[in-house]
Amino acid sequence: MPTSFLGSALRGTFFFIFGLWWSVRYPLQYLRRKPNAESQPSHGVRRVEIFEGAVKAFFALAGILIEQFIPDGPHLQLYSPKAHSWTDLTSWHYTTMYLFFLLSGIVDIVSHSPLKLPRGLDRLSLSVALLIEGLLFSFRDYSDAALDHHLHSLLAMAIFAGALCALLEIFIRDHIILETFRTGSFLLQGSWFWQIGFVLSPPWGGPGWDQTDGSNLTFLTMCFCWHYAGALAVLAANSAASRCCNESCQLKFGDIDVELDCGMCIHKGNKSSSSALLPEGFSDDK
Template sequence: MPSFAEITLQGNFFLLFGLWWSIKYPLKYVLQRRNAESQPSHWIPCIDIIEGTAKAFFALGGILVEQFLPDGPRMTLYDDKTQHWVQLINWQHMTMYLFYGFSGVVDVLAHSQLKLPVGLDRLLLAMALFTEGFLFHFHDYQGAPLTEHLYSLLLIAIFGAAFCSLLEVFLRDHILLELLRASLFILQGSWFWQIGFVLYPTWGGPAWNQEDQGNKSFLTMCFFWHYAVGLLVMCINGSFSRCCPNGCSISLEDVDVELDLPSCLRRKKQEVDPVLLPETGAE
């Protein structure tokens, strides 16, 4: 059976990437509009490579955790003695991490010399999200209606992000789709934490009543509170990303690396104290 640590680990995975994207994509959008007439910044592919590497390593860590926990299956899928499957829930979570690992590897290869088709990285991300969604949809909740309701709400965020990523295959670098995907990842990550607190109370109190209809109504409302908070966080991060480049408007490609700070300061000084030109030719 899953534990609070396993569920929050999944939440941290999605929450981290959602928060990072809520900063990365507004900053990327502002810089691209500012440098529309010049060459794109070279740091963007480097950031994508680091992001894909981090995604692959996170996925690998999740696979190892699901398999080699004290109560994990330890790479045993079927027990011949008992004639039963071994910890299928852990295997399902491992499958989810596996596809996200594929997505991270393709993110890295997309910026290599292999010249992969444009949009393949978003296609693999959409496949990972669809895989996660179907795994949780066909999950065995053992007749617990509240648990099933919690995960059915989670499917809204999962399949929403999946369709968004699929659209990005054809609408590349669409800022609205990127921000929508980021918000749904934040929602998914925070909701995993909510599931952990509901199903595995860490304060030692009684578990939530699985049959109480009021619990379902409250958690449905709470789900959209999570999304409202996520949108607020995105607005704050987006405002920070928009204000961050305003400190110096010089493109890094036009400035020598060793002299970029003095050049920036001189440029700002000239903008503040312009030289007065003579009014007449004689002067």
């Protein structure tokens, strides 16, 4: 099952965009969360969830169309009666993956609509989509390509970690640690998909890395750890930026509130002092 660089880059971009967005959204949401806030999400949070679901569904639908209708794609044909064989199972493999993320996006939209579906259904659908993705990569046919198998085994670790985290979020909602861990798994998936593309089918052409060289396995295992370190660095940087942005906004609006309050106090003080200077009878006449 050969892997194309453009296809791998497309999948990596899908996960990396969501990881970047969550690395900013969740810290801001945590910093602005009130201590005694209700468990139900606010109207603004519901709109954000609906927007995320729409974007997820759009990307997944685009991925399905690209996998099926590229010039060499199967064009929705699963089995060829003439050749008596399956038609391009690689494209069908990724189509199945995108299909469950499409369903997850639709569930996100419906869950936060006025239909009032059970809370946590959106996280359940995301967990199922990730589990299906991990299942597909764990049991695909790698033949004798040891390096290809190793690359996708490392990817499956990030996938199942995100699936477990999303599953826990069904019961433990709005937990910043779980949200951060899931965000890191998406960033790791995104960057690792790009790495897979560079290793198996370099964009500059030519063959990929040697599948039989054991040192490549060792290096790529270290490289996977470096990718996760990079994901943690992105999380830390965006969290710090979100904190600075939140504090600056609070200071800005706090100064405005103080000035308004001071102005009202001064206005009331001038009014009371001026009336106090007037004779008692004159103030009564007014």
